[in-house]
């Protein structure tokens with residue numbers, strides 16, 4: 374275990390919420406992740422499974438590789454990083470498209486979906502992600518986005534558009550001056566360039582879930598990831614569900630020489646929030662990169678985390 378001296382750990386009490394939603398988004402786990410990892414910050418922060426980007430945008434390293442096999446997530450954030458559009462462009466776009474959606478009673482969602490599948494415009498991706506059912510990101514076998522409409526034609530009210538606009542503005546501001554590389558790649562290719570000073574944050578999909586068609590994630594993938602990562606010289610941390618009332622994740626045993634930190638996460642089923650809906654999430658941290666429990670920083674306002 375390591376005494377905190379470098380870039381991480383850090384206490385986070387204001388969580389930056391990203392404009393893109395994704396399955397397995399770690400928004401509520403960000404303070405737990407940031408406060409348990411000890412990393413000097415000399416190399417790059419490498420995330421081969423970027424998803425919504427919420428972990429990267431809260432850790433805010435100076436140098437990073439942000440990678441995902443999903444080209445649309447990467448294209449969206451690459452465009453934001455390049456300043457191809459501004460937050461105000463997003464506001465105008467969502468306001469206009471939102472009005473068309475309302476006038477059409479919802480049918481316009483499917484026009485945008487068709488247009489996105491032909492042209493792959495990042496703003497259309499944002500629109501679909503924020504108007505589709507449950508913020509899902511899912512594709513058919515031909516690689517076409519196929520999530521149905523959330524059935525709320527009034528979706529893009531002014532307050533919702535402002536919320537998304539602010540999320541875009543905040544992330545773009547965080548990116549400014551940072552040396553971040555956005556990459557569409559399979560994790561194997563990303564890991565080929567990792568050096569000893571880099572730090573890897575790994576958040577692979579849940580085993581057995583085939584929710585999108587850019588990838589399949591099964592036992593073989595999980596085993597291959599564990600084997601490759603454990604042969605690297607750099608530090609790493611891996612997020613994984615550990616157990617709920619019904620099941621225990623046996624894949625944790627693939628990882629050796631790690632410190633296990635756990636976080637009890639409640640998720641909503643209907644309107645109740647209780648132990649039936651609790652999931653223990655684990656963070657496995659390579660030995661030497663986990664903060665000593667007594668030294669884990671706690672945010673000043675621990676009981677009132679703010680989501681911005």
Ligand SMILES: C[S@@+](CC[C@H](N)C(=O)[O-])C[C@H]1O[C@@H](n2cnc3c(N)ncnc32)[C@H](O)[C@@H]1O
Nearest residue numbers: 397398399422424425442443559560576578588
């Ligand atoms: C659990 S999500 C990551 C969630 C992210 N940490 C967040 O908080 O939003 C897993 C991500 O891995 C990506 N992915 C799946 N298979 C992959 C592969 N073979 N190589 C790289 N990325 C992959 C998916 O597209 C998805 O975005």
